[in-house]
Amino acid sequence: MKIASRLANVSESATLAIAAKAKAMKAQGIDVINFGVGEPDFDTPPAIKAACKAALDAGKTKYTPASGIPELKAAVCAWTKRLHNVDYSAKQCIITCGGKHALANAFLALVDPGDKVLIPAPYWVSYPEQVKLAGGVPVIVTATLADGFRLNPAALRAALKGVKIFVLNTPNNPGGFAYTTAETRAIADVLREFPDVIVFADEIYELLVYGGRKFVSLPAIAPELKDRTILFNGAAKTFSMTGWRIGWALGPVPVIEAMGAVQSQMTSNPTTMAQWATVEGLNNPPPEVEQMRAEFEIRGKLMADGLNAIPGVKCLSAEGAFYCFPDLSAHFGRTIDGQKITGSVSLAEALLEKAHVAVVPGEPFGADAHVRLSFACSRQQIQAGVERIAMLLK
Numbered sequence: 001m002k003i004a005s006r007l008a009n010v011s012e013s014a015t016l017a018i019a020a021k022a023k024a025m026k027a028q029g030i031d032v033i034n035f036g037v038g039e040p041d042f043d044t045p046p047a048i049k050a051a052c053k054a055a056l057d058a059g060k061t062k063y064t065p066a067s068g069i070p071e072l073k074a075a076v077c078a079w080t081k082r083l084h085n086v087d088y089s090a091k092q093c094i095i096t097c098g099g100k101h102a103l104a105n106a107f108l109a110l111v112d113p114g115d116k117v118l119i120p121a122p123y124w125v126s127y128p129e130q131v132k133l134a135g136g137v138p139v140i141v142t143a144t145l146a147d148g149f150r151l152n153p154a155a156l157r158a159a160l161k162g163v164k165i166f167v168l169n170t171p172n173n174p175g176g177f178a179y180t181t182a183e184t185r186a187i188a189d190v191l192r193e194f195p196d197v198i199v200f201a202d203e204i205y206e207l208l209v210y211g212g213r214k215f216v217s218l219p220a221i222a223p224e225l226k227d228r229t230i231l232f233n234g235a236a237k238t239f240s241m242t243g244w245r246i247g248w249a250l251g252p253v254p255v256i257e258a259m260g261a262v263q264s265q266m267t268s269n270p271t272t273m274a275q276w277a278t279v280e281g282l283n284n285p286p287p288e289v290e291q292m293r294a295e296f297e298i299r300g301k302l303m304a305d306g307l308n309a310i311p312g313v314k315c316l317s318a319e320g321a322f323y324c325f326p327d328l329s330a331h332f333g334r335t336i337d338g339q340k341i342t343g344s345v346s347l348a349e350a351l352l353e354k355a356h357v358a359v360v361p362g363e364p365f366g367a368d369a370h371v372r373l374s375f376a377c378s379r380q381q382i383q384a385g386v387e388r389i390a391m392l393l394k
């Protein structure tokens with residue numbers, strides 16, 4: 001059977017593939033430490049679960065409007081106003097089956113064949129693949145660890161020519177950095193020079209910043225970009241609701257309507273009771289939200305310090321999201337325990353098979369010198385996992 005040519009250059013999600021492999025090894029009784037997928041180990045807060053149960057008991061088990069219930073759109077708009085003092089109306093909001101789905105809808109709604117989408121590397125694995133699925137061409141501009149993965153404004157300016165969409169993700173997956181207000185402002189200054197460029201601002205990690213940092217949303221910093229910015233967000237990271245699959249986008253009405261048309265033909269509404277549960281989370285954020293952030297901060301420091309203590313490993317201190325993205329290229333070219341290490345993929349394989357530590361290779365994030373480790377797991381696992389990595393690389 002011939003698979004459609006639009007899939008010829010599209011790969012399976014590396015983050016989800018590692019998650020599946022680590023789970024399968026665990027099921028075989030292997031003691032795997034999983035730094036793979038970015039998924040908080042905390043349970044969803046009880047108040048949010050209770051709201052879901054109440055919705056079920058109240059018979060909220062039917063279709064909703066394809067673009068989401070008005071109550072959740074109102075809650076998203078109120079949350080965005082409260083956090084960032086940016087105004088959106090319900091018409092400018094769509095509820096989706098996770099942040100990833102919001103992005104996919106938006107690429108399908110805006111990308112024509114051959115359209116260029118500028119993505120700073122390192123990038124989240126799904127951006128380029130979604131662009132290709134929509135018929136577009138991902139264009140990569142690279143930032144390095146030496147610059148704290150920050151995009152140089154001059155490099156951005158040079159790369160923006162002829163581009164239709166620019167993807168900005170801060171706090172960043174996989175880089176673990178978060179732009180300061182001044183840095184976001186510098187990016188906004190460059191974007192202002194390109195009035196035709198549409199900005200996708202993926203702010204899913206908005207609450208996960210550390211070291212006293214404060215995250216400021218792009219349209220809050222640059223209101224004049226708001227009319228051509230689409231904000232992406234979701235419940236997964238903030239409320240530890242990964243499996244519930246609730247995300248959203250905020251943006252200009254014609255784009256949100258086009259995304260709604262895509263969604264109404266592809267999936268219909270996001271799961272009804274999960275939408276009601278998210279209304280509760282957004283309207284009455286439970287204390288667990290800040291407790292989880294504070295714990296991630298401790299874990300991030302533990303992991304970054306542990307990794308930096310290993311010879312030949314260079315890692316940024318964790319500023320945001322829940323990832324360390326160390327450079328391990330000093331170990332490339334070695335043969336470890338009989339396995340030749342040629343790049344991030346073979347190194348990740350060796351770590352999984354020989355040390356039973358699951359990490360995601362940097363190659364699908366556009367940075368083969370690196371591997372990604374999620375610190376959304378316990379302190380004990382971080383300590384034990386980093387020790388195993390140190391042992392293997394010794």
Ligand code: GLU
Pocket residue numbers: 013015016036037038039100124125126173
């Ligand atoms: N964003 C998370 C990660 O990168 C979730 C998994 C995914 O959809 O990629 O691990």
